[in-house]
Amino acid sequence: MTIKVVRGNPTPEELAAALAVVRARAAAASTTPPGAPGPRDAWSDPSRIAARRTRPPGPAAWSRTYWPG
Template sequence: MIKVVRGNPTPEELAAALAVVQARAAATAAAAAAGGGPRVPEGWSDPARIARGVRPSPGPRSWARSFWPA
């Protein structure tokens, strides 16, 4: 369901917005079907690369690692 929160779009504007949403959904479905399963997180976004199991020790940058579980 698409809800217009602000403004008064014309039917043509709504049709264009719906076409974009449908195209994006079709592209996402095609990528998921071609990939064969859920995407694996990239290495740079993996929390394990930051939190290597080392607990923070007192120091000037200890706050940066304090929120990652060990």
């Protein structure tokens, strides 16, 4: 692995800290099996829609059958 500083002049401590983060991320990525699903995005989480209470049924209830609001 090669790391190149393209801007600035980091101290040896700053460079060591950055390298530790990069190595930790690489180690975490290598423990995930290939093809495993990643973390779910909050936008696609179904509980996001069901987390709020919906209003009681009324004349316009048909318009709220899919998107609450």
